[in-house]
């Protein structure tokens with residue numbers, strides 16, 4: 001079992017620099033090291049297999065500068081994103097229903113995101129038709145260029161408009177076009193920032209929200225993406241901006257949403273709130289302004305069904321149950337309550353009665369209401385009996401933890417496929433790579449597709 005790794009590289013002057021040193025390697029890191037040793041042929045490195053035969057062995061790789069810094073970046077990224085949020089495997093476990101689909105869609109097309117149509121649209125301007133169909137997209141996660149921030153040097157690029165009104169107008173018109181791609185239960189997560197002009201903030205997020213509402217989009221959340229790192233500012237008379245806005249927009253009220261899965265993956269409590277603290281990933285390559293992977297993980301966990309019916313498009317939804325004895329293992333009181341119950345003659349009817357009666361004192365029978373408007377005498381009697389045996393611990397059984405019972409879909413007789421994520425301003429492909437690595441289908445467009453590279457995340461298992 002390899003427990004330690006140290007990656008060193010020779011500098012030009014011949015001295016050795018330690019790039020990475022870690023004890024107690026995780027499975028994922030060991031997998032990466034195995035991959036790297038295989039890649040460099042093992043001639044100047046002890047392979048993992050050799051190292052693996054020795055308890056507490058220490059793996060030492062002599063890599064050239066390029067290989068070493070690539071590995072270093074990947075490991076750094078890995079640890080950073082692990083610190084920030086759940087790992088791939090944790091998210092996958094929570095999204096357990098992502099079906100295997102060998103011919104999953106994945107691509108980024110060169111196209112103007114403001115003029116795109118589904119492949120099956122009746123329009124004859126073929127140049128703008130994408131390889132995906134109407135109603136097929138479950139989630140759009142995207143970050144259009146900010147207004148007058150960066151010139152990408154391309155014809156038809158967004159963000160160079162003379163006024164913020166014109167800019168916002170173009171984005172909302174684009175949203176209206178994307179609606180053709182969106183499944184009726186689909187969602188959009190759109191990242192937008194503000195801008196200073198003549199010393200004042202322009203207020204672009206507010207302008208966007210107002211314009212989107214006018215176009216009949218429902219704004220479900222205006223998430224604050226806060227970050228501790230960012231571009232330094234020379235300003236001496238104001239604070240440096242360390243937040244941006246992410247709008248969650250839906251065309252219809254009945255949208256797919258998995259708050260339970262999201263809370264398990266990212267939250268503390270049943271509804272973790274609308275502030276996302278996510279630092280920029282370290283290794284952002286050459287592309288300007290990519291957003292962090294975790295932002296994509298959060299959006300897909302919340303609003304992209306892991307499985308959909310390929311025939312009718314219905315998303316599979318999580319069904320939650322609260323088993324009577326599913327108490328929080330972190331609460332010593334809950335464990336004691338279970339012990340008391342297991343050692344007693346009480347049965348599940350007693351637990352059901354406790355649930356019906358609720359947290360209020362079981363002795364105050366008639367004041368207590370259940371969902372039907374009142375607890376009948378029998379239920380009250382059972383609850384009283386249980387209280388007699390469990391004492392104060394009976395309260396623990398009033399709030400058993402919810403858990404996933406199953407995922408339910410439609411009645412079609414078809415094997416489900418993974419949900420489809422779309423990023424019309426794909427850039428370096430953060431959305432595409434993060435979603436595809438998790439097992440989803442992913443599609444994108446960008447006027448300049450040269451920054452995109454399909455990179456399956458190396459830390460997937």
Ligand SMILES: C[S@@+](CC[C@H](N)C(=O)[O-])C[C@H]1O[C@@H](n2cnc3c(N)ncnc32)[C@H](O)[C@@H]1O
Nearest residue numbers: 112113157158290291425427428429430446447
């Ligand atoms: C802020 S970046 C997106 C970064 C991306 N989220 C990532 O993680 O790499 C905006 C992207 O929009 C592209 N772009 C600008 N105008 C466009 C347009 N009209 N249609 C499609 N892409 C456009 C730019 O080439 C750039 O890659």
